[in-house]
Amino acid sequence: MKRMLALHLISVGFLFAPLATPITLHLVAAEPVKLIFDTDMGNDCDDVLALGMIHALQSRGECELLAVTITKDHSLAAPFVDVVNTFYGRGDIPIGVCDSGVTDHEGRFNVLAAQKDEGEYRYAHDLITGDDTPGAVDVLRQTLADQEDGSVVIAQVGFSTNLANLLRSVADQHSDLNGIELVRKKVRLLSIMAGAFTKIPNNEGQLYDHKEYNIIKDIPSAQYLVNHWPQPIVWSGFEIGRSLPYPSESIEQDYRYVDHHPLAEAYVLYNPPPHNRPTWDLTSVLHAVRPDRGYFDVSLPGNVIVAADGLTTFQADEAGKSRYLQLTDAQKIRTTETLVQLSSQPPTQVDCEP
Structure with a gap:
């Protein structure tokens, strides 16, 4: 017999009136953000924390995770995403994969999808291999075609492989529009973790x-993405997540409500505490869902240029479609605390007994 622990997380009751009437505060967006998460799951543990954040935000009524597409080309990447989605009670979310050969190694923590204890999978999930998973472009086109015009936000926190291929796609059974037309019609924002927009200090302090x-x-x-994406893009550069390290104390303390937690175990397998891992991917998710809460400042508009060697530069232009996140010292504590609270928020129901 499995024992289920209901965790009420979304509202908090306070006693204000003399009659001690409880008042419940709901921090819920007027309309949940329709979100697609595009990730290179398995190359760094910030992808895992970012996906956990999305589930917390969905439990709060602030977003709806429409699909997850993957730019890491390994057969365990999709099953691990299914592990996390199933852990949060949403194992039916569509998943799409790439066929690119980019980072086709196993990764340090995707192996958790195959981990068994006494002959049973440690984490419940249905998807056993990415070989049984549809292609990312097909999932993206179907997902976008099913949504209202101008309603979708995409958080890209891996490579640009899937979205570039989406832009190159042609009309199909899902839509009569080509990829660029479909994005123009359905997507209102791309929140992307990529590039760097300040000089970075090395270990000797040199920029x-x-x-x-x-x-x-x-x-x-x-x-291809920067040259053809037709809608606004907000970039979270390397410098942003680097300035907001995730406190390893949270990994050691805040995920203990179950014996095995996929976020905490992935973090430890990638680089165990006391390592404080930068929150690169989490920042793009936070901006995608809560762009107006003052966690970051945003640059003036312009265009991002990707050089042949991969260096990114930003050129200001009033007509440009790109902006990039900026972070003040005053914002760092509040933003870090928000990232930790959302990442470590338990599911609405947790299976407490194996």
């Missing part, structure tokens, strides 16, 4: 031009 991982792993796709 250098950083060629960011999500760009350099698929430079042609990044170049």
